Amino acid sequence: MEPIEIRFSGSGGQGLQLCAKILSLALNLENLRVAFSQSYEPTSRGGVSRSDLVVDDITPDYPLVTKLDYLVVLDQLSVGISNGLLNKDSVVLADKQLVSEPPKGEFDIHSLPFVEQAIQLGNKRVANIIALGALISIGNIVKFETLVEAVKAGVPPRFLDLNIDAVNTGYRMVTSPGVQLEEIKSS
């Protein structure tokens, strides 16, 4: 296969690494391999942060991203760092509220209410998992059921229900826009 390059970017503390970690688990479950790198600076609270995945069925030649297939942007701060890595085949998912000026170009861009929906679910911090659900819905990178398995394995048990709701919310946000949160919670 041709390697797939995915970036989660935003500000430190938004759970970008957790996103990459959970998606890595899901990819492993489907027998795919990852090379996972991240910004390595003191950015745990605020500041530009990113987590990158290069996905392949073997260990990729070059483990760092060079041309993004998928970019998730959760904060305006981080838009600039992906300049030059996007092309016409890239797919960009940006938070509607926190990214007022998403990257501009010929690529597909989806401006979606990750943070807004997270607040409605009762915790702003699951915006990352909502974005992950939406990414899988748009990108078809792994099966949704596999992603749910990985979420179960990758989040603390006491936050499991919230995260399952979040990943469902993200997925439905794309497949059936306008769906009510109550419906997702009960499903």
Place this chain on the structure above:
Amino acid sequence: MASKYQLVNLQGNHACALGAVAAGCRFFAGYPITPSSEIAERMALELPRIGGVFIQMEDEIASMGAVLGASMGGLKSMTATSGPGFSLKQEHLGYGAGAEIPCVIANVMRGGPSTGMPTRPSQGDIMQSRWGTHGDHATIVLAPASVKEVFDETRRAFALSEKFRVPVIVLYDEVIGHLVETIELPKPEECEQVERKWADSDKKTFKPYAETDDLVPPMARPGDGYRVHTTGLTHAEDGFPTQDPETVVRVTQRILGKLEKHADEIASYEEVDCKDADTVIVAIGISARAANQAIRQARKKGGKVGLFRPITLWPFPEKPFKQAVQKAKTVIVPEMNAGQLALEIERLCQSEQIVERLNRIDGEALEPGEILQKIGEAQ
């Protein structure tokens, strides 16, 4: 059937720690330093579980001293550091080379000189890892380029160190150190452990540095009752200091000769598409990973390009390198420093190939595109 391997997403620095444990390392002394700290962190978790010892020492110098002491005490021992700490360890590293004490030092390279750029990658210690400590000395330097290879080469570092009584340095850049890759991790019980040669000869006539066929004298196990003297001073076969010119030449040549004698066993390298290559790239670590992608792209366009990647960086695998560049007109050396590996390659190529340098010193990793462009310019 249960798989022999477990598939895990593992960080390079954690792979170093797990490789060490799998090799039988039971002593770690260190002082945390970016970007190597995860090695110490993981060792602090792993070693107490298996009866090993982890000590956070007061500084880098003391860490290296503790490692030498623990190894003389009979344990497989290691430390981990980065450029500034590696500088501090050099005196003890020389002691280890001179007194022939097996030990492993992981050096995760960051920008330098001095405290430089702690969080940024570099390959600036290529020459220091060979010539950092003073005097003619024997060391081995291994340069892994992936998480799996960090695991394997750390294991090999212990094997070589124990077998040849020599400090072995595992050298990789921050990118490889912090990279997480999906790898097949062998179970510890599947990993072969190499033990040093212990003395079992007559105690009365035992000489701790006697010349042997393989040029590696057996070590006296503490408590076995052998009389041993260890010193950093140039010493004769009995271990006591000497300045007798003939003896000095003899004992020094043995120490240097032990690596030459076993050069083929120590050498390790990867060769990709070199057979018909008119352009060969020589690189280590993340630069080699970039080169790998670059040559693949160049081949698609019909370019005859290959990669020679020394996994044993020092002693440099001269013979296989010369073989690999036989048909080459140009050798490109991409590295994240101002030109260090290039010095060795220029020495080896003489006038037979044109050596092109490609250097990056801005604290960023070399990218395949830059190498591809250089290939284009060279052809």
